Structures are given as structure tokens and as C-alpha cells.
Amino acid sequence: xxxxxxxxxxxxxxxxxxxxxxxxxxxxxxxxxxxxxxxxxxxxxxxxxxxxxxxxxxxxxxxxxxxxxxxxxxxxxxxxxxxxxxxxxxxxxxxxxxxxxxxxxxxxxxxxxxxxxxxxxxxxxxxxxxxxxxxxxxxxxxxxxxxxxxxxxxxxxxxxxxxxxxxxxxxxxxxxxxxxxxxxxxxxxxxxxxxxxxxxxxxxxxxxxxxxxxxxxxxxxxxxxxxxxxxxxxxxxxxxxxxxxxxx
Numbered sequence: 001x002x003x004x005x006x007x008x009x010x011x012x013x014x015x016x017x018x019x020x021x022x023x024x025x026x027x028x029x030x031x032x033x034x035x036x037x038x039x040x041x042x043x044x045x046x047x048x049x050x051x052x053x054x055x056x057x058x059x060x061x062x063x064x065x066x067x068x069x070x071x072x073x074x075x076x077x078x079x080x081x082x083x084x085x086x087x088x089x090x091x092x093x094x095x096x097x098x099x100x101x102x103x104x105x106x107x108x109x110x111x112x113x114x115x116x117x118x119x120x121x122x123x124x125x126x127x128x129x130x131x132x133x134x135x136x137x138x139x140x141x142x143x144x145x146x147x148x149x150x151x152x153x154x155x156x157x158x159x160x161x162x163x164x165x166x167x168x169x170x171x172x173x174x175x176x177x178x179x180x181x182x183x184x185x186x187x188x189x190x191x192x193x194x195x196x197x198x199x200x201x202x203x204x205x206x207x208x209x210x211x212x213x214x215x216x217x218x219x220x221x222x223x224x225x226x227x228x229x230x231x232x233x234x235x236x237x238x239x240x241x242x243x244x245x246x247x248x
Contacts, residue, residue: 020062071160
């Protein structure tokens with residue numbers, strides 16, 4: 001599961017990191033250390049280029065776009081369905097109607113500094129939040145899907161984060177994790193000519209998980225109203241996880 005993450009990089013830095021172009025007319029998102037479902041977030045997608053008359057040229061480029069977190073399929077009756085589709089399980093990407101079309105042709109990357117999960121504790125009924133982030137401070141890219149709902153000026157772009165079974169030490173905190181893609185898989189994931197979803201969505205490599213810091217943090221992150229870099233501070237005197245899958 002991925003229901004909360006941190007994203008503090010400026011769009012100016014993200015376009016360089018992902019070799020992308022910013023979508024026109026969009027305001028910059030502020031740093032957010034407690035990104036929650038239905039918030040606006042950045043994604044990187046392949047944008048098909050069109051000529052002056054709106055016809056596809058066959059070309060394309062990476063676009064950094066602001067979308068709403070919580071996928072809303074084009075056939076949905078209203079936007080409320082998005083609050084239930086913040087994650088897409090990798091095991092059913094090609095089967096579920098809400099995801100299968102986007103999995104073939106509307107894939108995206110979701111930039112993040114790190115993500116939060118809550119682990120069971122041996123010494124308390126309350127769960128302990130952890131922040132998973134690259135130890136070297138590099139950017140993470142979650143595999144995601146994007147959709148557009150509505151027409152004309154009423155169009156709304158949305159996304160979901162793909163989750164997969166946890167790998168390595170992450171299994172001690174939670175049984176699932178966002179599908180983190182290393183840099184050498186970004187281009188294939190965004191390639192609209194690729195539709196071999198099972199191959200593109202292979203598990204996160206063990207070495208990428210080994211490069212993460214699994215940092216216990218304070219309980220304040222549990223309240224979506226709280227925000228700021230202080231949420232990332234390491235909590236001291238934390239008991240070890242109960243070493244069993246957390247249930248949500």
C-alpha cells in the first residue's frame with residue numbers, strides 16, 4: 001500500500017531530473033511532506049505531439065504535469081471514484097476495468113522523496129510510522145497510471161500509484177510497497193509502444209530496496225493536516241516492528 005508520501009522537489013528540478021517539459025499554464029506545487037489521496041501531485045508522462053490542426057505527428061516528449069491523486073477512469077460517472085483508486089495492485093493491472101486500458105497506454109512516473117508505512121509494534125497497540133527514502137537523497141519514481149476525465153475545460157487529469165509485494169527488509173514493516181522503478185527502467189515504462197505490462201512491471205530490484213533508509217518517524221504524520229520537514233525527523237527509542245504484515 002502507498003497512502004502517504006513526501007514530495008518536496010521544485011518543478012524546475014524535476015524537469016531536469018526526468019528530462020521532461022512542464023505542461024503549459026500550470027502553477028508550481030509547493031513542497032509537500034504529507035501527500036495524501038485527492039491532493040494535486042506531479043507525474044511524468046509521455047505526451048503525444050500534435051500539429052496546429054490537432055492531428056498526431058507521431059512524435060512525443062516527456063511532460064511534467066500536475067494531476068489529482070486518485071484515478072478516475074474516463075467512463076466513471078463522477079470524480080468520487082478517485083478516492084477509492086489511489087493504488088493499483090500490480091497483480092491485477094491487466095484484469096481490472098479501471099486499470100487495464102491505462103496500463104497498456106497511459107503509464108506515468110510519480111516523483112517522490114520517500115513514502116510512509118505503518119508497522120505493528122510489539123510494545124503497543126498503536127502502529128509505528130516509518131519513512132522509506134533513498135539514503136543518498138536521490139529521487140524516487142513510483143510506477144503509476146494516468147487518466148483524463150471529462151471534456152474541454154472540464155477535463156480533470158488523475159493518477160494512481162502501482163503497488164507490489166514488499167521486497168527485502170520492507171517486509172518487516174508492511175507486506176506491500178509502491179512499485180519503485182530504477183532510472184534504467186523509466187524510458188521503457190513511459191514508452192507508449194510497449195504493451196507488455198507484465199514485463200514492464202517486474203518487481204523493484206533488491207539493490208534499490210537495500211539503498212533505502214527505513215526511518216521511524218513520529219505520529220504527527222498520521223494527521224493529514226500536519227505538514228513540513230519536521231515530519232521526516234527520526235523518532236528515537238522506537239521498538240522493533242512486530243515482523244508480520246500490517247493490516248489496513
